Amino acid sequence: MTLSTPLLAAAPLLAGLIGPALLGAAPGQQQADRPDHRAMRHEIVEHVAARTTAEQRRVLDYWTPERMAKALPIDLLDTVTNGSGLLSGLTGRTGVRAAPDVSSRRLTPRGDGVITDVAADGLAASLWGRTPRRQAVTPRHQAAAVRRDQGAPARRPETNTVGSRWNTGGAVARTTGRVFLTVRGADFVCSASTVRSANRDVVVTAGHCVKDGTGGWAANWTFVPAYGMGGAQRFGQYAARRMFVAGPWSRSGDDNYDVGMVALATSGGRHVADVVGTQEIAFNPARGGQVFGFGYPADPPYDGHHLVYCAGRLRADPYGQSRDQGLGCEMTAGSSGGPWMTTFDPATGKGTITSVSSFKYSDDQRTMYGPYFGDATKALFDTAEHA
Template identity: 35%
Template sequence: MTSALALSLVTVPAVQAAEPGAYWTPERMRAAAPLDIRTAPASALRASVPTGEPTSVAPLAIPNGGSPWTGGGAVVATAGRVFFTYQGRNASCSGNAVTSGNKSTVITAGHCVKLDGAYHTNVAFVPAYDNGNAPYGTWNARATFATPQWHASEDINYDIGAIVVGQLNGQSLTDVVGAQGIAFNQPKAADTYAFGYPAATPYDGTRLIYCSGRTFNAFLSNGIGMTCDMTGGASGGPWFRSFSEATGTGTLNSVNSYKINFFPNWMFGPFFGADAQNLYNQAQAA
């Protein structure tokens, strides 16, 4: 159901570091706790009728999903870690730079910008994060966005967020790292690659991890699912259709969002429909 509420623009609070990278030292980045992937029992979801069993899942690099990405290409620079302060502790998610009018837009999960009724502070994006190193710099957020449904009630069906970063050394984000395309209202079943920086066991947040397979209609929500064992910290990482391993490019069509208690080897993401498109349009115009 499409909400008539306006999208909520939240300006990053004054506690944000004044200079790029000043707050997020390598030590703080390494110590940031991975924000959990939402683990959703059926009773916690504002759901439509469940949509059935997965129809097919392609073979993966390891039985449950994730492997280090060694293919290179554009995704190495467009994907990165999202850092922020949540309830007084430093935490992390994942995100990806997309084509945008302001050349400064990162797409992530809604719970990576707002959770438990409050928007995060000290939000920053570190593309191509490498074990505390920021080869393309640390990009401080100047505004964060969430879908109306996530803003109002943190509805898992609309767990989508956007971060607009400021310039760094007089340059805009996607002029430096490149950008991936983004699409909306696409068929739910597609060959898909998911990326992220999982930092909870058995991962440690130091490397870009990926899963690949065919998506299926999600259980308990209007989203999509795939076989993937990525853990906390991967939230907000991009899902790409039409992904080329040769070039590392694809079309972003969802993000890592939640898991279900009884299916730990499946990851679920929100459907990118009209609300996601409105979110993107408002963020890229900021």
């Protein structure tokens, strides 16, 4: 991983164009690797998604209840599609790291789960052609899963948990949602959150939930806030208008920049912020401290239908392979892109987003890592909120 990638000029990638064009550049200039420092200090790569009402309707119509139910966590991308790009192979996924000196250990998929734990009647076994290795579920985990399935009553949220169902309600239950997307012809899920923005349309998620590293952009990208049991959509569905990732993510899948911002279309003529509210977002925060992380994990013992949270104190990457921070968290695949909040008030469900769920190391499934929201993420947001 390159930690000193220079921050270049902003560069939107327009649908149908061969190469990216620089924001603020003269007409005809189309090389992302030719920076225009007068435009911006940080490189932003853009994709125009569903621009017209007809395109947005097509995206929303695509996501039937059946397709939503069958969509898999984005962590299974290469398993399902047999890809050969940046995220290729079962052991070569960007952001799923082997700890130093343990390169012989098999890597687990990005984000949070073990590839084999897909709730699809042996789907992973059929994909691999052999009996898959399963993540151990201890009696403590089994009991927790039973409590989740039975729907535990609302109680005071814990300030230290590696994965509990959020039963308290509040703003976070509305502002956090599931993302449905198509990559390489297969359907997947992630998590995301609304943020307060000038256009009232922005959600933040992981970069790999928007663009396949150096590969292609996601299609049919749709945000469903407050996703509930059975796919209930009481607050509507919102198709993506424009998507943004940082240059280092688009060029090399650099996990320090695994952040995506998406400007949504309206639903029923209403902006998402006006319907469900928003969370604050902040940049260059003090490192460490208490954080609450949220998402919709879809692998056992979770089922993707409930909002789950982790809470605890942040710590630095012990291997020094990223500038990300770690949070004790056993959420599984599907929670990628879910918001991490500081200054979070459990009573109101309001907080300030300073990271998102990104990756885990192969030898530590109990710690989730999230990118630090620095100047590059601020430039990303500043662009998205005026899209």
